Amino acid sequence: GRRRRAAPAGRPSLLRGLAAHAAAAIAAAGAVLVLHDFVRRMVFNANLALLRWDFSVSRLALQLGLVIAFVAVLIFLAVAFRLAFPAPRTGLASGLAGALAAAAAVLVGTGASPLLAAASAALGVWVFAAAVVPGLARRREVWLAGLVLGSFWLARAIDDLSADRTRRLLETTVAHTILTQETWGHFLIEESLPGLERNERQIVAFLKDPRDPDFAYALWERSPVAKSSWNSSLEVRDAGGTILSRFSLNVPKVLTGPPELAPSEDWAIVPYELSFIGKSKGYLVGYRDYFEGDAALGRVALYVSLDPEMLPFLHSANPYFEVLRTDSLPSLGQIDFGCVIYDLEGRPLFNPRKLTSGLAEADLARLGSEAAPFWSDFREGGAAYDAYLFRSGERCYSLFAPRRGLRTQAVDFLRFLLLGLAAALLAALAAAFTSGRASVRQPFWSFSNRVYAAFLAVALLPLLLYTVFTRDLFDSLFTERFVEDSAVHAGYARGLLEAFLIIRGGGGSPFLDPSEDLALWISSTLSNDVILYDEDAVLLASSRREFFASGLLPEILNGEAFQALAFERRPYFIERTRLGGYSFQTLTVPYETDGARLFVSLPFPLEREQLTKATQETVEFLALLAAFFVVLVVLFSRGIRSMIIVPVRKLLAGTREVGLGNLEVTIEHRSRDEMMTLIDGFNTMIRNLKAHERELAEMSKKVAWTEMARKV
Numbered sequence: 001g002r003r004r005r006a007a008p009a010g011r012p013s014l015l016r017g018l019a020a021h022a023a024a025a026i027a028a029a030g031a032v033l034v035l036h037d038f039v040r041r042m043v044f045n046a047n048l049a050l051l052r053w054d055f056s057v058s059r060l061a062l063q064l065g066l067v068i069a070f071v072a073v074l075i076f077l078a079v080a081f082r083l084a085f086p087a088p089r090t091g092l093a094s095g096l097a098g099a100l101a102a103a104a105a106v107l108v109g110t111g112a113s114p115l116l117a118a119a120s121a122a123l124g125v126w127v128f129a130a131a132v133v134p135g136l137a138r139r140r141e142v143w144l145a146g147l148v149l150g151s152f153w154l155a156r157a158i159d160d161l162s163a164d165r166t167r168r169l170l171e172t173t174v175a176h177t178i179l180t181q182e183t184w185g186h187f188l189i190e191e192s193l194p195g196l197e198r199n200e201r202q203i204v205a206f207l208k209d210p211r212d213p214d215f216a217y218a219l220w221e222r223s224p225v226a227k228s229s230w231n232s233s234l235e236v237r238d239a240g241g242t243i244l245s246r247f248s249l250n251v252p253k254v255l256t257g258p259p260e261l262a263p264s265e266d267w268a269i270v271p272y273e274l275s276f277i278g279k280s281k282g283y284l285v286g287y288r289d290y291f292e293g294d295a296a297l298g299r300v301a302l303y304v305s306l307d308p309e310m311l312p313f314l315h316s317a318n319p320y321f322e323v324l325r326t327d328s329l330p331s332l333g334q335i336d337f338g339c340v341i342y343d344l345e346g347r348p349l350f351n352p353r354k355l356t357s358g359l360a361e362a363d364l365a366r367l368g369s370e371a372a373p374f375w376s377d378f379r380e381g382g383a384a385y386d387a388y389l390f391r392s393g394e395r396c397y398s399l400f401a402p403r404r405g406l407r408t409q410a411v412d413f414l415r416f417l418l419l420g421l422a423a424a425l426l427a428a429l430a431a432a433f434t435s436g437r438a439s440v441r442q443p444f445w446s447f448s449n450r451v452y453a454a455f456l457a458v459a460l461l462p463l464l465l466y467t468v469f470t471r472d473l474f475d476s477l478f479t480e481r482f483v484e485d486s487a488v489h490a491g492y493a494r495g496l497l498e499a500f501l502i503i504r505g506g507g508g509s510p511f512l513d514p515s516e517d518l519a520l521w522i523s524s525t526l527s528n529d530v531i532l533y534d535e536d537a538v539l540l541a542s543s544r545r546e547f548f549a550s551g552l553l554p555e556i557l558n559g560e561a562f563q564a565l566a567f568e569r570r571p572y573f574i575e576r577t578r579l580g581g582y583s584f585q586t587l588t589v590p591y592e593t594d595g596a597r598l599f600v601s602l603p604f605p606l607e608r609e610q611l612t613k614a615t616q617e618t619v620e621f622l623a624l625l626a627a628f629f630v631v632l633v634v635l636f637s638r639g640i641r642s643m644i645i646v647p648v649r650k651l652l653a654g655t656r657e658v659g660l661g662n663l664e665v666t667i668e669h670r671s672r673d674e675m676m677t678l679i680d681g682f683n684t685m686i687r688n689l690k691a692h693e694r695e696l697a698e699m700s701k702k703v704a705w706t707e708m709a710r711k712v
Helices: 002-045 057-084 092-108 114-132 140-179 181-198 200-208 215-220 319-324 361-369 406-435 447-505 516-526 545-549 559-567 607-659 674-711
Strands: 232-238 243-249 268-276 279-292 295-305 338-343 348-350 374-380 383-392 395-402 531-533 539-542 573-579 582-593 596-604
Touching: 002 057, 002 092, 002 114, 002 140, 057 114, 057 140, 057 406, 092 114, 114 140, 140 181, 140 383, 140 395, 140 406, 181 200, 181 268, 181 279, 181 295, 200 215, 200 232, 200 243, 200 279, 200 295, 215 232, 215 243, 361 383, 447 516, 447 582, 447 596, 516 531, 516 539, 539 545, 559 573, 559 582, 559 596, 607 674
Parallel strands: none
Antiparallel strands: 232 243, 232 295, 268 279, 279 295, 338 348, 338 395, 374 383, 383 395, 531 539, 531 596, 573 582, 582 596
C-alpha cells in the first residue's frame, strides 16, 4: 500500500521540476531573442558603423545604449530566475535548460554564428548561477566573468549582424542600383524629352540663327537630368555636324567628329560608346533631327553617362560627395565594400580598388554558364574577402566586402570590455559618492591603491605615448609621401597643359573647349579631380562643376595660395580644405605660357582615409599589447597583494584586536619571506604579552594571598 501511494506523490514533484526547467528555458530564450532583436534593429537601422571607434558623440551614445539595454535584459532575466527558484539550491538541470534554450534562440535568428550561440549559452549559465546560487553574486570574480562574457557577446553579435547587413545590402540595393543604372538613365532622358518638345520653336529658330552660345545650357538646366546632377551634356549641331551650342556636366568633348547616328525626325534613345583619352565610356543618347521641308536644319542630342563612376555608393567614398549625396545608400565611409567590373574573359574594366587577384577560373566559368548570382571568396594582400558575383550582358560584376580578422575581432571585444568597465566604474563611483565613503573621496589613501595605480601607470602610459607619437609619425610620413605624389601629379598636369596648347595651337582641336574640357582631360588622365583658376584667381573650369554650383566650394582661389604662388613665386602650395567634419589636402601649382597664367588645383579627398587605414593595424596591435600588459599587471598586482597587501591587512586587523584587549590573535602566513619574519615577530610579541599577562596574574594572586595571610 505504501508503494502505491508513493508513485502519485512523485508525479507532482516531477511535473514541478519539468515546469521549472521549462520556465528557465523560456525565460532565457525570450531574453536572448529580445536582446538579439534589439541589437539587430540597432545595427540595421543605424547610419553609423557600430564597430568603429572614434570620438563621435552619436556613435558613443549608440554604443552606450547597447550596453544599457544589454544590462537591463540581463537584470530582468536574473530577477525571473530568482523568483522561479527561491530555494537556496543550484538547479543545475534548469540552468542547463536555460543555456541550451538561449543558444537555440540565437541560432534560430538570422546573422548568427555557432560562436555567438555558445556565448549565449555561457551567458545564460552565468546569469542563472549568479541569481540562484547563494553567495555567488558577492564575489568580484563572478562579476568580472560576467563582464567578459557580456563584452564578448556584444562584440560577436554586432560583428555577425554587421556582416549580415552588408551581405544583404550587396545582394539587394547595391546590385539593383548597378543593374538599373541604364534604366534610370533611360528614364531621365524620357522625362526630359517633353520639355525639349515644348521648346521646338525656339530650337528651330536657334538652328536658323545661332546667336546665343548659352542656348544649350538654357535647355539643359530645366531638364530632369540637370535636377538629378547626373553627368550629362546637351549639344545643338547644325546640319554639317558643327557644334552651335553645348553644355556639359562632367562629360568631355570627344576628339573625333559627331557620333554616327541614323537620322531621326522623332526622338530616339540609343546606347553609344565614346572614346576619350584612350578610355571607352558608355552613354545613352537621346537625339532628334530637325528639318524644314526637305532641308536638314540640325540636331539636338542629350548624352547621359553610364560610367560606373556615376554609381552613388562609389562616389560616396570621397568625403565631399557625402555632403551632396541625396540617395539613400549608406556611404563607403561607414560600410566597407567595393566593386570590380570584368568582361566575359575576366579582364578588369573598372577596378577602383586596384585589386590584383582577379576572378578565379571556377568563378569565371560559373558566371559564363549560370545566370543566377552566387557568393564566393578570395584573398588579397593577406586579407580575406567575400564576393557577390553576378552577370549582366557582357559584363561580370564583383561586389566584395572584407572579413574581419581574428585580431580585429579581439580588438572589438577589448573595446566593448573597456566600455563596460568604464560604465561599471562610473556606476560604482556614483554609488560610493552618494554613500559618502571616505575611501572613494580619497582613492589613494591606501597603500594598495597606490601600488595598483603605479603598476597600471607604468604599463599603460608608455603605450599611450607610443600610440600618440606613432600616429604623428604616420602623419608625417604620409605628408612626405603626399608631397612627393603631388609633385608627380603636378608634373603630369603641366605636361598635359603643354600637350593641350600644342594641339590647340596646331588647329587640331576643333572639338576641345579651352576650359571645361581641359579640366576633364587632365582629370581623366590623372584619375584625380582638377580645378582651374585664371590669372585673377577666379574659377575657370572644374572636373566637378556641381560642387561650385551648389556653393559647397568657393569660386575664388584661397588668398594665401594666391599670395604664395603669384607673389612669392613658390613652385606649389599645399593647403588643407575643410568641409564640415571632412578635411583633405589640395595641391595648387601655377602654369605660365605666352604671358598668361593659370592655377591648377588638385584635391586629394582620400588622403585622410588612407592615413586612417594605414594606422588601423598599428592601433589594433597596440590595443592587444595594452590588453596583454594589463593582464600582466593584474596578475602581478594580485601576487603583490598576496605577498604584501594581505599580510599587512592581517597585521592591521590583529593590531586592532590587540588594542581592544584580545590577545588570542594568531596570524598565519605560509610564504617564507620578509613578511613571514614580520608576522612571526608579531605572533611572538602576542605570545610574550600573553606570558607577561599570565605572570602578572600570578604575581597578583601571590600578592593577594600574602596580604590576606598578613591580615589573618
